[in-house]
Structure formats: C-alpha cells, structure tokens
Amino acid sequence: MNPKASFARLKEDPEYQNGVMRCIRCSICVPRCPSYRVYQNEADSPRGRVQMLRAVMEDRLEPSSNLEHHLDRCLGCRACEDVCPSAVPYGYLLDRARSALQPTEHARARKSVVRWGLTRIAATPWRVYWSAQLLRLVQALRLDRLAAWALRKVRPSAALRIELAPRVRGAPFRASEAEEKPGAAVQVLIGCVASGVLGDVQRATIRALERTGAEVSVPASQNCCGALHLHAGLMDEARELARGNIEAFDGEAEVCVNAAGCRLAMREYPSLFDGEPTWQERARQLVGRLRSVTELTGARLNGAATAPPPTRRRALVHEPCHEFNVQKERGKLEALLRQLGYEVETLPRGAGCCGSAGLFSALQPKAASDLLDRLLDDVQGRAPELVVSSNPGCQLLIEAGLRRRGIDLPVLDISEVIDRRTGGGEAEA
C-alpha cells in the first residue's frame, strides 16, 4: 500500500485522529525533546512532527521523504508525553505514522538493511545467538577497531557507528541454557539484543531472582519483544512477535522483563490488537503480570543490606527514558541501590536521553554521539565509581561512550548489581 493510502487509513483510527488533534501546539514538549536539542529545528520536535502528521491528515502535506527524514530523527524517548498537559499519545502516533510511511527512495537501501536485520535475525533466537557469537569473534580479534581506524578519515560516520556499536559481554545467552519449569512463579524474558550481547546480564537476572527466593522459568518459545520492529515501522512483524510472546508467557506467573524498553513495548501490546478482542484481552492479561527485576527482588533483599559494603560505593543511576517518562518508575533504582549499601546519585533529567533509543545510535550516529557526549560530561563531572542502568541499549551505549573517552568506569545493569551483592560477587560491585 502506498503511503498516501496508508495515511488515509489512519484517518479511520479515532485514537490516531484525536491524538493528532489534541495537540494545541503549546510547545511545552519542545524544550524537553532531545532531538530538538540536537537539531534545533521545529520539524525535529514532537510538536512539529505532530503538526506535520496533522497536515498530512488534512491533505495539506504529501507524505514525503522529508517527512520520513524528520520522523526518523525522533528517538522515541517520549519525554514529550511525560510533560504534555493535553495528553497527546505521541508514541502511538509515531509508531503508526512510521508504519504508514513506506521507506522512500533515498532511505530504502539503509532501511532495507535494518529491516532485514530485524526480520531475519532479531526475530529468530538462534540467529541472534550465532550473530552475537560472530560479533564476539570479530571484537576478540579487534577487527572492529581496525575497521574503525581504517574508516576514520574516509567515512567518519561509519567509524563512529562502529565505535558506538555494542561490545559483546560474556557468552550469548540461549533460553535452553536455563530451564523451562511449568508452574514457576516467575518467567523471564531474555530479549534479542540483550540475550546476544549481554548474556551475562540475563544470567545475573536469573541468579538474582533465584537468590531472592523466586522459582524461575525461561520459556523456550519466547522471542524478541518487537519494540525495535515497532519503532522501525514494522507493525505487522511486531504484532506477530507479540502474539508469540503472549503464547509463550501464557498463565499466571509474573513475567520479569529486565530491559525497560522491552517492558514498555510489552505494556503496549494491547494497542496492537485493535479489532482482535481475544488477543487484546490476552495481551492485557500479560501486561498485568509484567514486572521489572527491581520490583521482584526489592522486597526480598534484607540479607544483602547487611553484607559488607561494596568496594565501589559511589553509584550513579541513569534512569532509562522509557522507565522515567512513560512507566513512571522513578526513584526505584536509587532506592534499591541504597538498600544494597551504595551512596547513590541519579542523573538529573536535564541530561535527557543517552542517544541509544533502539536503533537510533546505529542510524543517526552523529546525533546520538552529541547526546551521549552531553550525558557523559555530566557523568564525568560527578565522578562516580559505578554507573547503573536498567536498559541494555543505554548500558551498552554509555559503556561505548566511556570506552571512546578512555575512561575505565563500569556500567552495570541493575540485575548485575543485585546478583553481585547477593553472592554472585565480583570485586567492583
């Protein structure tokens, strides 16, 4: 379907149409928007984008490559939604608009690579596993550094992209590594990128849950949450992945999703099934059981609080945008770390998005690096001994940024911290 026809269909969606109309252009969102901060162009602000969508809806504007360009520059951090007094459902609008906009000529080649990666690799666990193994090998042989060095003059953006790419930490994790236990109280989503690149984080999550008394199961039939697909406009693929997870996590167990971005995508599964009431109801049922690792372990950490103090005590928390802006899970990481014996400081929201934002850092490396630099300046100014996040994308990008600056500062997921403080012990935490 051509973009014009796809947008015409969106006019039939009352949530979309009313969402667009509800923006009265007050601009309260604009100063909070990281992409506006980088590009300083109204078309790269949430207000500007919503007004472009309105112009398309009212046939004042053709859906074009230029519109696509500005929608692509959105990080999807949804800081705009957090402050919008008019309750404009920005994330909903963005995902639908991206889905309606088929890649235009100028972006087709770049996007076809992304789409191929998302549909052919991320959606299939064994391909994620072997791709991560391959990447691990490349990084072990330092071929990535060699490539970045070789490209730094001729293709600086490509070199930057390589430098900001995630570094595989530990062996990739496969669902088969853990057990699927029917009737277990907690089921764990291991994710796609997170399981491949941050296998150790998944292992730490499972150990942390078990040590705090939960019986844990890792459903073998689970797949990627679909967040990346949704944000790349692959609505149908995202819906199929959601269906797979709704089946895989069927039942009564609490579902631990340690990645904030994945958890948000799953919270929004019901909106993918308009017109399919049975699936929508099953999606809602799953949403009611979603938990973060912080929520599941927090109440059971009394023993850890009495353990000897950690060697690296001064922890700096980076609250991921999705957790802060949409799920409003504020202050929870900080509270948990205090419980674990850390001196904690949380990065103020002025620092905003780190620039990771799903595939943003891969697609817009320059802008991502601008945002990352601002955040890292703030991090360095506070001189912590440890940075803690709860989203794999943020963790990996902050880690890459620190590595680029030659700074030796561990960046851990909260589950790794819990794991180490409850007996998984490594010196730095």
Added chain:
Amino acid sequence: MPIDPHIAASVRDIVGAENFLDHPAETQSYGFNSYPAFTEPGAVVMLRDVEQVQRVVAMLYDRDVPMVIRGSGTNVCGSALTAKGGVVLSLERMTRILELDTVSRFAVVEAGASVDQLQKLAIENGLLFTPNPGNVAAVTVGGIIGCNSSGDLALSYGTTRDFVLGLDLVIHDGSLIRLGARCRKDVTGYDLVRLVVGSEGTLGVVTQATLKLVDKPEAETSVLVGYDEEQVGAEACLALLEERLSPVALEFMDNQTLRAVEAAFKIGIPDRAKAVVLARFFGTREATAAAARRAEAVLVRAGGFYSTTTAPGESAEHLWRARHWAYPALARICPTLYGEDIRVPVRHFPAALRRIYEIAAEVGIHIACFAHAGDGQLHPLLLTDDSDPVQKERADRFVEGVIDMALEYGGSITGEHGIGVHKSRYVKRQLDTPALELTARVKKAFDPKGLFNPMIFPNVGPVPEPQNVRRLAVYTL
C-alpha cells in the same frame, strides 16, 4: 507558496543552505502558533547572529518579501503567522545569555533565549525575572517582548514592558538601532523601548535586550481555597485585595478549568469545588507565613469550603504548574481552543466573569474561564469546533460580546496575549480614528512598505482562514 528561487539563493548565501528551509514538511512546521490557524510559509530562515539578521532583512525587504519573526511559536492569538509567499525569520538559535550583572541587576540576552533559562539563571544568583507567561518553559525573550506578555506575577511586578531597559532592533533597511540604556532611569528622548515592546514584530526584528532583574525574596507561601460557586470565588478575590496583603499573584480557575487541570495534574482539588482562588506571597519567612494565614482566613470567610496553604520553604510548584498549564490541559476536553484575553479594572472582575458566562449561554457556546484575578485579566477559553460553521459563527459572536463588555468597563480587548490575527479586526473598537492614524504613521516610519508581520494590526492584510478540519465529533462536554 515557495519564494522566488533567486531570493532563496541569496538567503542561502548569507545563512548557509542548512539554515534555509523550503521543503513543505519543514515550512509547515513553522506555519503555526498555538492559535488554531495554519499557514504555509514560503521559506524559513534560521538566524544565528545579528549580522545575519541585518543582511537577510535588508535583502528581503528590498525584494518586497513579507516577513514574520518567530521565537518558539507559542502565541495564542496568531501573532507570528506568515502571509502568502512570506518568510519566517526564526530566532530560535539565538539563545545566548550574553551578560549578567548581579550588582546592577540586569541581563543582556539574545531574543531566542528561553525565559525559563533566564529565570533559572537569575534564581541561581539570588535574583528574579518575573514576567511569567504560563508556558514559561517554551516562550522566548523575543516572544514576550513582542507581545508584552506578563503572567501571574505582573500583579506585583508589572509586565515585560517594565523589565526591558534596552533593546537592539533591526529595521527595514537592515540598520541596527540601539534603544534604551543599561540603567533603570533613562529619560533621553522618546521612550522608543516601550513602543517596540508589544509591537508584535510589526516594527522590526528585536535581536537582543537588556532586561531588569529584581531581588529574590527570602521565602514564599501559597494559599488555595475552593468554592461551591464561581461567583463566590470571584468576589473572594476582591475581599482579599481589600485586606492589603500585597499578594504577588492572585489567580482564579473555574469549574471547567478545574476538571481539565485535575485530569492532567491530579493536584487533589475536591470534586465539589466549582472554582478555586490561588494566592502567592513573597517576602521574609515570617511575613509570608503570616500573610498566608490571614489570606486563608479571608478567603474562607468569603465562602470557601476547602483550603490548603504551603509553609515557607514548602514547594507549591504542583499548584502553580497546574494553573500555568491550564490552557493546554483544556485540550483534553476540546482541541480547538481560542484563548480570549480581556482585561477589566479589577473592581469589575466578578461582574465581568458573570457577564462572560451569560454571553456564552446567550450565543450557545461552551467555555472555560481562568483569570489573573488580581489585576482583572480574564481568559475565557472557547471550547469549539471550527469545522462546524454554526459553532464558528457563535464563537465570533462570543468574542465580540466579551470585547464590547470589556470596553464598557473601561478595560482592554487584550491584556497580555497580543492582537495577532485574532483581534486585528477589533482594534478599532478600542482605539479611535486619530489614534489609529497616528499608529499607522508610526508603523510607516519603521516599516514603510508594510512587510513586517503584515497579517496583523496595524497592517491588516488577508486573515488566513483557520484550516481546522476535524471529522470526528467525539469530544462531548
């Protein structure tokens, strides 16, 4: 309508291709304000410094291209909408605070700097910049100068006009005129600074300003009191003013506003409340605590059934944010909002409020109303749908009704939002013919061809029809 390619090339030469936008998706992103009308600029020029402003203005003026100056596009009466074939001069990248003198108490600021940025810097240095429009996070210094905006603290501190000590203005031929001084007293020649403040970009481009700062008080307190009836709340405001407690802000929100605000911010106002009055005091800890206690007693005695007071040092930010963001919160109820902006001598505030509801009932239109009650500044908001000709006609009748009412009370058709495309046709109801003629002569002295913001008074051009097509009637009041 795109601009002439030769002109476009000349502008690109001055500002660089990356700072010249002419694709429809981008130009439409600059074709709106927070007023419900949409225009299609021929191009957008992102300016970085005063020299670029001078060169671009001189070149465009020479080629007869209409211009409109835009900061953050938050205006609610359409003061920065582009005429056909016109160009938007965007100052959003001129955001520097150039100087802060904490002894002489002034700041020199570029026009695109956000007011919020300036206010925060002032507070860090023990000072205040009190012009405080509701949407302070987004508005720019140039914007509040253009519209002479004020906000809640104007009750005690005055409007933006009272804070501009000097400014730099680029006029039609690109020359830079430095007006005013860096001191609070200056009677050298005509007060052209005060002329330019509030001129809504019709005289030239303000590129930077020297702004007065005042001392930050030691403490502040706030009092919120709820009422069963709107009229009782309005009378209570006068009762409080009679007490001579010098509130720095005295605000009013009606039932419809409260419902939207409560949905958006959940500040815990009981459902029973049909109106609230919110007052704020600055001073020493003791004085503000005592003033708040007395104010609460007076406001409750005047008929309030619910009250809450914040002590010195306790944050009342949630209450004030709810008040400041009432306007966009009302978009939850209805997305086509016209923010009216009439002012009456404060003695007539309760009567004017009553009359506003009567006019709304007479013409058959839904409204919400909030007010800077302490200085008689009322903001009835029309909750309407422009795509419905019946509602459109009723909305026009309502606007005319409240304007005439404000003038009968010796008030003004606009207190702080500005004239814009919304009010240009009504100016002649307030200003008589000699005043209009003099205004036209002043305009011509600055802008002989009438190219600066030609859509609005005093150069009333074609007013764009709002393109506001809403096909679903799902919003019910």
